[in-house]
Amino acid sequence: MRTLGTTFLFVLLLIAHIASLLFNISEMSIHHTEAFGFFYDKSWLFALARFSYEHLGRDDLALRAPFLALHTLNVCLMYAISRIYFKKPIDSLLCVLAFMILPGVVFNSVLVSKSTIIMTIALMCVYWQIRFRRNAYLLPSISVFLDAGCSVLLLGMFFYALHHKNTRYMVFALICFAINMNLFGISVSGHPQSYFLDTLGGLIFLFSPLLLAYYIYSLIYSIRRYDEFMSYVSLSAIVFVLILSLRQKVDIHTLIPMSVVGLPVLINRFMSDIRVRLPQFRKGYVARLVCIIALACAQTSVLYANKLAYLLGVKSHFAKSYYYGKDLAHKLKAMGISAIQAQDKRLELQLRFYGISNDSPRVLRPARDLAHYDVSLEYLGRTIARYEIIQDSKKPSHRQQ
Structure with missing residues (x-):
């Protein structure tokens, strides 16, 4: 027994x-x-x-x-x-x-x-x-x-x-x-x-x-x-x-x-x-x-429960690279985007896994002006990343409607 x-x-x-x-x-x-x-x-x-x-x-x-x-x-x-x-x-x-x-x-x-x-x-x-x-x-x-x-x-x-x-x-x-x-x-x-x-x-x-x-x-x-x-x-x-x-x-x-x-x-x-x-x-x-x-x-x-660490700070979060890819891909798909390049090629690989190809003239990069961005990621009420979408790395930012 x-x-x-x-x-x-x-x-x-x-x-x-x-x-x-x-x-x-x-x-x-x-x-x-x-x-x-x-x-x-x-x-x-x-x-x-x-x-x-x-x-x-x-x-x-x-x-x-x-x-x-x-x-x-x-x-x-x-x-x-x-x-x-x-x-x-x-x-x-x-x-x-x-x-x-x-x-x-x-x-x-x-x-x-x-x-x-x-x-x-x-x-x-x-x-x-x-x-x-x-x-x-x-x-x-x-x-x-x-x-x-x-x-x-x-x-x-x-x-x-x-x-x-x-x-x-x-x-x-x-x-x-x-x-x-x-x-x-x-x-x-x-x-x-x-x-x-x-x-x-x-x-x-x-x-x-x-x-x-x-x-x-x-x-x-x-x-x-x-x-x-x-x-x-x-x-x-x-x-x-x-x-x-x-x-x-x-x-x-x-x-x-x-x-x-x-x-x-x-x-x-x-x-x-x-x-x-x-x-x-x-x-x-x-x-x-x-x-x-x-x-x-x-x-x-x-x-x-490591997402709670975002309450202490974004830059110092030890596991942030294990989250951005999937959540960002879902945001882009909700915007009707199925293809885009990424300035960060590591992020581009993650997006590719979730069905976002890179055969597009548009480029995703971190927003330079935090007041103007196209897509953002939030956890627990804190914005952890903002991105803007441009046509290519040589042209000025083009806001996507």
Whole structure:
């Protein structure tokens, strides 16, 4: 009965989580980097996005549907891993809830991104190892040919095998890593530049500050005390990215997803710290847990309700590039405009995705005189952008009737 009850609560959490992500997708516009990839990138990632777009509805949801589906699979895999890893069902729910509220996980789940797929492979390998007590060979072999981000999984496998003196698995991981680097090698050419603080900021965004600090501590403790595979993978991801950032800018969204797979280790450390103590001495540890989760929830809620940030200021809004395209396209279509160039070519790509072609002599540009404009965008009663329409960049502004 406890198992059924836990599963029922998990399903409710999952439904609520998916509903919140669908709401987020409905509010978003395609980003200009996604639009560029959609039209010009021939990689398997955007091939998947184009296939979904063509066959599932030709809208934002269709574009992001494969990645939302993979994220849903990741949540289920995390729950399956937690049910095996934890003795108490409530710990499994807490682990899945923590996974659902991680800011970086939420952000990447609604983007056209490799990170969701990389995380799926890592979680499958962890599930295989923890479920059958056997090392995974098939999935790592496939991951070799997908992306450089999978190199972190292979590094984790190597250090795990090295510690266990498993020569066969160590050689396998090393060969896979060498092939992956040969195919997608991370460039280390040029003058060394430190992006350590930028990368650390990305990690803090993914986990939230307090959670990241306690997570690293939990992973180190787990490796020293329990020697768990998922801890090797997660810690390898964090250390590898931080070391690499001392020399060059790191594609953190590709390399860091593997670090999330050790989340059960973190929850286990939290709950062990609480339960090992007498009830009268638990308050401080419970308060620490509540504080860390509350901070992560607050950080994630900013992603869901980020339009409220327009009340604080327009220029400083961190997500404005995820909104202009769709809303501006709807405004232009309401004015009977189906073709127009844009002075900002990144915006032009976004408009093109929403059916506004660029084969027109008219040009859309930011209004130079804020009192005279043709189209404007407003959120929460605040005007965030004004545009004017001219015939071409060499002629004076021509007001469209």
